[in-house]
Amino acid sequence: MPIAGVNVTYDPNTLVNDGKPIELDWWAWTNVEQFQAIADAYSEIHPNVVINVVNQPWEDYWTKLPLELQSGGGPALFNVHNSQHENLIANMEPYDIDPADLEADYAGAASHLIDGETHYIDLGLMSGAIYYNTDMWEAAGLTDADIPTTWDEFREVAKALTIRDGDQLRQAGFNFNSGGHTMQAGLAYQLGQNLFEADGSTPAIDNEANLEVIQRFVDIYADGSGDPDFGAAGTDSFGQGLSAMTYAWGWFSGTLKNDYPDLNWSAFQTPVPEAGETPYALDRYNGESTFGINANASEAEKEVAQDFLRYFLTDAESMKELSLIFSVFPAYKPIADDPVFAENPALAAFGEIDRYIWPGPIPATFETTTATMWEEILFNGVAPEEALAAAQATIEKDLSGKDFVSSEGLYAFYSGN
Known part of the structure; x- marks a missing residue:
């Protein structure tokens, strides 16, 4: 043989x-x-x-x-x-x-x-992508030429996909409910910010890059393109045909196939800050x-x-x-x-495979703490700056005495904070 x-x-x-x-x-x-x-x-x-x-x-x-x-x-x-x-x-x-x-x-x-x-x-x-409802896309007069490559373009597309009846939101252009922490862990990389400091052990949460990521999505909801109360989870709302776009990882394509087989959807690569420029990393992966x-x-x-x-x-x-x-x-x-x-579509949405970064098997506190942070921002009116500082303090406390060292330094384009 x-x-x-x-x-x-x-x-x-x-x-x-x-x-x-x-x-x-x-x-x-x-x-x-x-x-x-x-x-x-x-x-x-x-x-x-x-x-x-x-x-x-x-x-x-x-x-x-x-x-x-x-x-x-x-x-x-x-x-x-x-x-x-x-x-x-x-x-x-x-x-x-x-x-x-x-x-x-x-x-x-x-x-x-x-x-x-x-x-x-x-x-x-596996990493993140933007899933979009192709029927809603077409109904809004959008074509493949309108697939956004930058976050500014994305914000405008979200507006175009939003449907309101007076003050009542009928169709969210973008819904990230229950998913803000998932985006948070990966999209600061686009701005050159790692999850950990150069020592690989100190969390790097309370910084300008993470603040910019938060403000970006707060602004999209402020536009009226989404709402914290419009469905508990953006992925569920998308599957139910109530939201035109959501952010999710590759597992979501299997969920759509199994739970929402009649939904017409596709996906595109997560936008980046500047047109024509390759960021430090497109997102994290697992x-x-x-x-x-x-x-x-x-x-x-x-x-x-x-x-x-x-x-x-x-x-x-x-x-x-x-x-x-x-x-x-x-x-x-x-x-x-x-x-x-x-x-x-979820796999085709992958960008340059070597431009995704793996931070290592990061401790669960990152996910749970940033999930709480987003709840504080969206539902309790806590200022993003305060929420970030609180998240930083909590994660530092949770990691105290732990031996975790990030794998970020193995990234081919690694640059310490």
Whole structure:
């Protein structure tokens, strides 16, 4: 059989576990059928190996898996979400693959290096885009030529898409309710502002860049193009056909397909501050992670797991299928130009892939605290300057004594604050 892969390679013409029977469990919380199909295809090459994909619901996964691993048990393979990095990393076996080969084949792989070792990488990348209702777009007399590339243009398009009956908002031009914190974490990068100071540990929230981001969207609501009380969540309002535009990450395309199949929509790249100028970074991104290997597994299980890992990382068709299922831009560079990805508007909305920045598995306080900050601004009339200062203080307190260090410094265009 041919050797697969480009830099990371897989040779199927070798015995695994000396041909002796062996069985591994692989825990997953979603897409179990697809993962089992990959495991079964591997078993067709190595009939002595059986890999059972075990469905562990998300609600229990992050309680059950860390406890199993910490007690020295657990499955040989388990799917990873990088938000749970600290709960898993101590019990993860490093990948037996040259990090340089991983970086050559997988975008962003270097950002997951810890002391020269890799324990998981991204199989696909997800970031934000502007979703728009194409029926509302056409009804407003807009065409593809009107897709905004700057925030000033976006503000005018939001006005054009807004419908009011007197003082009553009937159709929001743009709705970011419950999503302000998601935008906040990424769009200050457009202005050259990192989430962390140069030491990688001190949060950088209370600054002019974040204030500008807040004021931009406060002004759009002040125009009358949206309202904090017009639906609890912008994404829900969009799906219900009440709002013409919203900001969301790639997962939203799957939600629209499943929950709102009759809605006509598309997406475009998030606008930037200045026309014709590439910003420091377009937005932050996060990844759909590859699986981890249990450091407590037997030597035989780890040997098979490492072999299966190479098979998994060089299986181009499965990587393409998983990227489409998860609505992520493929991290596997050999398939990045496949035209099938241009058929998904959310993936096609990605800009230059190397202009997105990953801050690392940032602590949850960033999301919860900035979500509270936006509630204070929109519903309690707190001045943005005060809300930012309060958020800065809260996040600093929450991170006190923690060992978190940002991955921002690994960004190819990194510039410290």
